[in-house]
Amino acid sequence: MADAYIAGAAMTRFGSRPDSLADLMAEAARGALTSAGLERPEALVVSAMNPEEFVGEGNFASHVATHVGLARTPSLRAETATSSGAAALFTAFAMVSAGVYRSVLVVGGEKMTHLPTPRVSELIGRSIDPYERSYGATMPALAGLVTRAWMARTGATLRDVSLVAVKNHANGAKNPLAHFREPVTLETVMESRMVADPLRLFHCCPISDGAAAVVVGAEPGPVRIAGIGQGSDYLALRYRDSFTGFRASQEAARTAFRMAGFGPERVEVAELHDAFAPFELMSMEDVGLAPAGKAARMLAHGETALDGRLPVNPSGGLKARGHPLGGTALAQVVELYWQLTGQAAGRQVEARVGLAQSIGGLATTNWVTLLERIP
Amino acid sequence: MADAYIAGAAMTRFGSRPDSLADLMAEAARGALTSAGLERPEALVVSAMNPEEFVGEGNFASHVATHVGLARTPSLRAETATSSGAAALFTAFAMVSAGVYRSVLVVGGEKMTHLPTPRVSELIGRSIDPYERSYGATMPALAGLVTRAWMARTGATLRDVSLVAVKNHANGAKNPLAHFREPVTLETVMESRMVADPLRLFHCCPISDGAAAVVVGAEPGPVRIAGIGQGSDYLALRYRDSFTGFRASQEAARTAFRMAGFGPERVEVAELHDAFAPFELMSMEDVGLAPAGKAARMLAHGETALDGRLPVNPSGGLKARGHPLGGTALAQVVELYWQLTGQAAGRQVEARVGLAQSIGGLATTNWVTLLERIP
Numbered sequence: 001m002a003d004a005y006i007a008g009a010a011m012t013r014f015g016s017r018p019d020s021l022a023d024l025m026a027e028a029a030r031g032a033l034t035s036a037g038l039e040r041p042e043a044l045v046v047s048a049m050n051p052e053e054f055v056g057e058g059n060f061a062s063h064v065a066t067h068v069g070l071a072r073t074p075s076l077r078a079e080t081a082t083s084s085g086a087a088a089l090f091t092a093f094a095m096v097s098a099g100v101y102r103s104v105l106v107v108g109g110e111k112m113t114h115l116p117t118p119r120v121s122e123l124i125g126r127s128i129d130p131y132e133r134s135y136g137a138t139m140p141a142l143a144g145l146v147t148r149a150w151m152a153r154t155g156a157t158l159r160d161v162s163l164v165a166v167k168n169h170a171n172g173a174k175n176p177l178a179h180f181r182e183p184v185t186l187e188t189v190m191e192s193r194m195v196a197d198p199l200r201l202f203h204c205c206p207i208s209d210g211a212a213a214v215v216v217g218a219e220p221g222p223v224r225i226a227g228i229g230q231g232s233d234y235l236a237l238r239y240r241d242s243f244t245g246f247r248a249s250q251e252a253a254r255t256a257f258r259m260a261g262f263g264p265e266r267v268e269v270a271e272l273h274d275a276f277a278p279f280e281l282m283s284m285e286d287v288g289l290a291p292a293g294k295a296a297r298m299l300a301h302g303e304t305a306l307d308g309r310l311p312v313n314p315s316g317g318l319k320a321r322g323h324p325l326g327g328t329a330l331a332q333v334v335e336l337y338w339q340l341t342g343q344a345a346g347r348q349v350e351a352r353v354g355l356a357q358s359i360g361g362l363a364t365t366n367w368v369t370l371l372e373r374i375p
Numbered sequence: 376m377a378d379a380y381i382a383g384a385a386m387t388r389f390g391s392r393p394d395s396l397a398d399l400m401a402e403a404a405r406g407a408l409t410s411a412g413l414e415r416p417e418a419l420v421v422s423a424m425n426p427e428e429f430v431g432e433g434n435f436a437s438h439v440a441t442h443v444g445l446a447r448t449p450s451l452r453a454e455t456a457t458s459s460g461a462a463a464l465f466t467a468f469a470m471v472s473a474g475v476y477r478s479v480l481v482v483g484g485e486k487m488t489h490l491p492t493p494r495v496s497e498l499i500g501r502s503i504d505p506y507e508r509s510y511g512a513t514m515p516a517l518a519g520l521v522t523r524a525w526m527a528r529t530g531a532t533l534r535d536v537s538l539v540a541v542k543n544h545a546n547g548a549k550n551p552l553a554h555f556r557e558p559v560t561l562e563t564v565m566e567s568r569m570v571a572d573p574l575r576l577f578h579c580c581p582i583s584d585g586a587a588a589v590v591v592g593a594e595p596g597p598v599r600i601a602g603i604g605q606g607s608d609y610l611a612l613r614y615r616d617s618f619t620g621f622r623a624s625q626e627a628a629r630t631a632f633r634m635a636g637f638g639p640e641r642v643e644v645a646e647l648h649d650a651f652a653p654f655e656l657m658s659m660e661d662v663g664l665a666p667a668g669k670a671a672r673m674l675a676h677g678e679t680a681l682d683g684r685l686p687v688n689p690s691g692g693l694k695a696r697g698h699p700l701g702g703t704a705l706a707q708v709v710e711l712y713w714q715l716t717g718q719a720a721g722r723q724v725e726a727r728v729g730l731a732q733s734i735g736g737l738a739t740t741n742w743v744t745l746l747e748r749i750p
Binding site: 049062076087128216230236 | 376418423425427428434435437438440441446448450452455456462468469472473474496502503505605608609610614622626735739740
């Protein structure tokens, strides 16, 4: 397997944006090409979860390619629901590693804020098993059930879970591209309105618009894709072995670490999929950054804060940076690229190895990517 | 670039099917695994153009993986509109060639016949440039314009174009899995009702349900993916250099032949994207199987018939086998696999090298795949 590198990265500001999705994708794409010092990649991989229904456009890879000014560059779309950006990165990695292309622009995003929230919820709910969906299950409802089970197993409290939101909003306040740039207090989080017990509004990520892009190249430096792996599980929750951890994250991490040839102990910064605040803690345990049941304590002790031993979601995470579905996993990689190359002004941490973890659907199709700064 | 092989292939009967899309995908997938003698692939790549709107399902790779009985096998979806099956094949090729996986199941399909035709037309029309779409352009309308331009340039007549349908229906009559299994006369084709001048009903492929699947493996034989390439062009017809050939097909062919290290002269059987009958002739010229302007004469002389020098669309093509969007490009590869390995009873041709060409949207994202039987 030949090495592949992140040669450049960029993202738009996340939030409620008047721009079209194609404009957001183009902004991120041009930024990543500039960052990589590349005029024209050999191919494009595009990620968006559902451009047909969110913005009414199909043939979306061609649509984006044309809009970016690369109509005559081969392009395809990769999709794994809310983790689509990671699927696109993996596809580009395989292309470059196989030697099919020497440079691939990967760009992902979503435009959602123009739709009413119930419609967004319906579209995201398509990721759920049809039978469970037929009983009214929504993504927050299932996440609430999983959170209750995880709290019961680990002894974590609602206060522990709420501290994730406090930390990530504090980080987001330092990220000029974040959707939310205001710190929040523990009280605000714990007293916000109920969404799906025990999850309250401030435990849930916002609906965001935005896009992110990276260039994957065969030429060495500055950041290597040391490992990348996917894990999966049954669509239906009722078939899962466990509700207190996600097999798909665990398997993705095993695969990525196996490819990298090192373990979690080398990871110094992480971007985790906190679409719901407790998922950050569950994910720390799933990918091996915390022993089982210990993530809440690490957070409470400040170990995952910006100035902690292992900063988690320095960008603000999905919670504060925002979650434009097809762009999110790439935004994680953009943040790690900036952190590893000293470009995260205002929230810079010291790290050589970073981990990004992305959850697709209710953890049916998850990814872990390991990035390493070239010495 | 390490070699990759087609280790097995299968497809469902195409046509109007009462089965769910997931059932069709599972039938093709299990068939391909059986054909390859493989119990469990290392990964899945799924193709469907728009499962969200055709069948109301998202997170579709996980949905199919669960339905096939491979919920814990990594899966992702690849999409390039009507050529999505080829994008999925290419993605699997890159994965195997990179050494990321040693066996990948590729399965694609679409379920369309349950929707009213105007709705199908609307969904397919999403592939067209939004500005041209806003003036009422539909896929058959634009195809009609291109056909008129191509006829004017080459001197081909409507009779020439109609002979494509006659040949492909004759072939489809010999294919037990084809949507249409009745031969048609030249008169029937030429006198069928007008769809978009000069295209009449029998110049257009049907709306079909169905799925097709192949296993791509790293282990040698029986059929090698000798070359695979993508070409692209502007979404908008008004920006194209030419209306009498598709740049995306030409570029895809150049790339595939470059990878294969041989030229069109070695191709002995071809499956071409005849969504509209004249596209078979244009495609022969685009991919180098006919000199410019000579495809119609080759057809009229019987050279592309089942017993001709270069059989084209022995399966019946999109015209008679049918066109379940995300499954079509894989069905082409299935047909070539069967032809190259002597499993095309009733329509068997003698060939060692086959070419499949697939058109995405109105030729914005096309693919050419070259398959070669291992001696």
